[in-house]
Amino acid sequence: MRTGFPLARPGLRIGILGGSFDPAHAGHVLISKVALRRLKLDRVWWLVSPGNPLKPHGPGPLPQRMAAARRLIHDPRILVTDLEARLGLRMTADTLAALARLYPGVHFVWLMGSDNMVQFHHWDRWRQIAADVPIAVLARPGSRLAARQSVAALTLRAFRLPETRARALATRATPAWVLLNLPMSGLSSTQLRKGRA
Ligand SMILES: Nc1ncnc2c1ncn2[C@@H]1O[C@H](COP(=O)(O)OP(=O)(O)OP(=O)(O)O)[C@@H](O)[C@H]1O
Numbered sequence: 456m457r458t459g460f461p462l463a464r465p466g467l468r469i470g471i472l473g474g475s476f477d478p479a480h481a482g483h484v485l486i487s488k489v490a491l492r493r494l495k496l497d498r499v500w501w502l503v504s505p506g507n508p509l510k511p512h513g514p515g516p517l518p519q520r521m522a523a524a525r526r527l528i529h530d531p532r533i534l535v536t537d538l539e540a541r542l543g544l545r546m547t548a549d550t551l552a553a554l555a556r557l558y559p560g561v562h563f564v565w566l567m568g569s570d571n572m573v574q575f576h577h578w579d580r581w582r583q584i585a586a587d588v589p590i591a592v593l594a595r596p597g598s599r600l601a602a603r604q605s606v607a608a609l610t611l612r613a614f615r616l617p618e619t620r621a622r623a624l625a626t627r628a629t630p631a632w633v634l635l636n637l638p639m640s641g642l643s644s645t646q647l648r649k650g651r652a
């Protein structure tokens with residue numbers, strides 16, 4: 456494995472939480488812990504993005520975002536990585552293809568908040584993403600119901616697992632996705648940036 460890339464042996468179940476983390480906050484920690492438990496994951500990797508392809512303004516510098524994210528985590532199962540920047544990738548479809556090549560035999564699950572599910576159908580090759588990797592959508596205030604009615608949710612409705620089957624998601628044939636309800640956190644990076652300004 457190249458330097459700077461996390462290690463993972465075949466058979467591990469790893470949730471990937473992609474985001475700007477500008478800055479990371481307790482909402483990210485909460486959904487990571489819920490995903491670890493409810494999806495029976497071994498690890499969650501925070502994939503600190505060089506920048507969301509759909510957002511017009513880039514986030515703050517990557518090293519600062521990484522350092523702040525690491526300071527927030529006190530669970531050895533959660534790991535922060537800049538592998539997307541190291542690979543020179545930005546589109547999630549490309550990142551997931553690279554992960555499959557780099558880590559054969561690892562069971563990856565894409566994690567995202569329900570706000571992202573609402574606009575998932577605008578992502579580059581979103582159907583390919585859903586065909587490549589199981590997806591867990593974590594409820595977030597204001598978008599939980601909209602996520603259930605989103606274009607992606609309706610398109611993929613035949614492949615939705617009930618929450619009671621969430622533990623099976625990581626090794627399920629794709630497409631497969633689940634919507635996880637949880638005691639929701641209203642925290643957001645936008646709100647924290649406003650508070651800092
Ligand atoms: N409070 C939260 N509850 C559920 N999911 C969340 C929460 N905060 C962030 N997420 C999810 O975590 C992932 C990374 O989030 P991101 O780094 O963009 O933080 P954010 O708070 O959504 O930032 P911003 O306000 O700048 O959009 C996304 O899939 C997002 O939906």
Ligand SMILES: O=C(O)c1ccc[n+]([C@@H]2O[C@H](COP(=O)([O-])O)[C@@H](O)[C@H]2O)c1
Pocket residue numbers: 472473474475476502504506507508509510545546547548571577578579
């Ligand atoms: O690939 C895409 O088209 C795409 C479009 C929007 C968002 N994403 C990814 O979704 C993750 C969450 O983005 P954000 O900006 O909400 O933190 C992050 O990993 C982005 O790279 C990816």
